[in-house]
Amino acid sequence: MSPADDAHSPDARTPSLTDRTIEAVRESIRNGTLVPGELYSVYRLAEELGVSRSPVRDALLRLAETGMVAFERNRGFRVILPGARELTEIFAVRLALEVPAAERAAARASDSDRSALHAEHSAMQAAVLAGDEGAFMLHDQRLHGLLLELAGNARSTRIIQNLRDATRLVGASTIKRSRSLDEVYREHRPILDAIDDGDPVAAGAAMRRHLESTGRLLLREASGGQDASLWDELITPASGEGNR
Secondary structure, eight states, rough: OOOOEEEEEEEEHHHHHHHHHHHHHHHHHHTTTOOOOOOEHHHHHHHHTTTTTTHHHHHHHHHHTTSOOOOOOOOEEEEOOOOOOHHHHHHHHHHHHHHHHHHHHHHHHHHHHHHHHHHHHHHHHHHHHTOHHHHHHHHHHHHHHHHHHHTOHHHHHHHHHHHHHHHTTTTOOOOOTTHHHHHHHHHHHHHHHHHHTTTTTHHHHHHHHHHHHHHHHHHHHHOOOOOHHHHHHTTTHHHHHTTT
16 A cells, blocks of 8 residues: 655645545555554554655544544554444435435536546446446446536545445445345436436435435345334434425
8 A cells, every 4th residue: 555656745735645645545444454443553554655644644534534443542543344323324424415416416417527427337337247346336436426526515525435435344335245236237327317307306316216225235234134223213304304
């Protein structure tokens, strides 16, 4: 794991170096270099990344805000495996951010925007045919990222990226256990159709159905089917209020 090669450039500013460090840490979590539950040293991580401790601390503090890591005073930090309640809270945040983002995308998308969305969706289909889950999840994340960017909120995009990485720690993808790549691919079609039609209401409803399907499956798998009531407790009332 390593930040960009220009990390030590005199022109590199702390925020951009922190962002690169965050991405390096997230990638290490994705590929299993950093394992949930293990205690890690901030100093050792900085040494391995070849950067000072300051951007590493900043990066970990930002990841701690999303619940991906937790500090232990004077000891280091641990990668956190989300429980059933944390998973439900993650999807509550995703619903709060991504449903209105899909609505705004439907209202704002240009022809080039729609082409970019369809390109990612086509790449997802190609990954389905190839049986390549890694490529599929990459293009899935890019498609969701494009929708958030169309909504004009860069902070939301970063938040969702971190939350998606957190869900991966619990087996994140429901693919191959509860549904197929093709089923997930097809769940995105109504979202893009609504954006093509310039229909914000339909786009938001389609995004809600997609996220609720994914969230409920993940919660069921994480809890062994015991904590399904959490969804109704934390999400369903808010969903109902939003539809009044």
